[in-house]
Amino acid sequence: MELNDKTVLLTGASGGIGAALAQELAAAGARLLLQGRDRPRLNRLLAGLPDSGRHRIIAVDLLMPGAVDGLVQAVRDAGGLDLLINNAGTSRFAWLEDQPAGDIHHQLTLNLTMPVLLTRSLLPCLRRPGLIMNIGSTFGAIGYPGYSVYCAGKAGLRGFSEALDRELAGSGVRVLYFAPRATRTTLNSPQVVELNTALGNHTDSPEWVAAQALQALQKQQQRRWLGWPERLLVRLNALFPALLDRALARQRATIAHYAGHPADKEISP
Template sequence: MTLNNQTVLLTGASGGIGSALAHRLALAGARLLLQGRDRTRLNRLLAELPHTERHRVLAADLLNPEERRALVQQVRQLGGLDVLIHNAGTSRFAWLTDQSAAAVTEQLALNLTVPVLLTRELLPWLRRPGVILNMGSAYGAIGYPGYSVYCAGKAGLRGFSEALGRELAGSGLAVLYFAPRATRTEFNSPATVELNAALGNHTDSPEWVAEQALIALQRRQKRRWLGWPECLLVRLNALFPGLLDRALARQQATIARFAGHSPDKEIPS
């Protein structure tokens, strides 16, 4: 699909991948509505984009129903969307027993519940033909120790993308699931960076990930996984999960150490 003069809502625009993707979309000629929680960072991003006058920013916390409604109202004022990109997300590298109930709830809400609700609220305002692009993760298909809650959210987003795409078959709306692997952004905690270095895990630049996301969007690829051996591991985990069980069991002590986990810790409230 061509993106020239297409209206695109990008959530989580002020983050690493979001910012890089905003630049790619703007260069492709899209008209952007950029959502994030930090108004200062959004304004800075806006000032860096070509054709600044074509774009809008909206600082909103998507976990707040009133601020989410304000975002929907902005879309109505624009007259609708051609592309909806769910990029906002969060993660916490920690054993489940080391996370508070609030931390668990926030991750599941932002990574899964918010995209589902926002899609539901915006479906009447998506023009046909149009695209919904859900930014997932390799961890949406590979359960990884230290990311149990994040994996749950992204696996749910993958299932939602697949089911909604089938619901909308023949409607002119395509639903895409795009799954990067580890990316070098501030999204990762220092402990995550150290773990990836210790285990030799490959990471990608946000600029490269954004370029691949744009290609997936333009080609309307329903499913796209990034990185090697992650693409292979996704398939192996689907067919032979026991192989990954054994491989990750050998790394468990190292992962737990970087996650700061001790079996003697009390479960936080």
């Protein structure tokens, strides 16, 4: 898709991949509607964008009642939409039994339920041809210890993206799924940073990830997985999951240590 003069709604724009992607989109000539919870951070982002007067911030918490209706109204006020990027998300690195029910609900709602509801509500506002990009994760295809809830949300988002793209075939709207690997953002706790260092996991900068996302949009790549060997591991997990079972079993004690969960701890009956 040619992005010049296209109207884009980007959720989760106030930091990390979202803020870097806003820079890439603005440089490509897009008009941005930037959603985030933190108004001061959104204002700072807006001030640093090319042609900042062309863009608008929408400071709203997606988990609050009425958030979807507010975003739909903002899109209508802008005269419609060419591209929706569902980027807002969250994660918690912890064993399932160590996570309060509220944390589980928060992750699943923001990572899966809200993209589904927002997409449904904005489809009538999306011009043809139009694009929807859902920002997923390598963990949407590889179940990883300590991220069971996050994996569930991103796997659901991957399935939603694939199914909706097939539903909309011939309509002029395409649905893309873009899956980064570990990225250096504030979503990563110090324990996650230490774990990645201990295991030698590669991490990417938000700026590099955003540049790859822009390419995926311009080429309309339906599925894009970032990083090596992560792309290979996604394929192996789909074809030979037992190989990944054994590899991750060897790392389980290390992962559990950084998650603050003794590897030999048993769930009480």
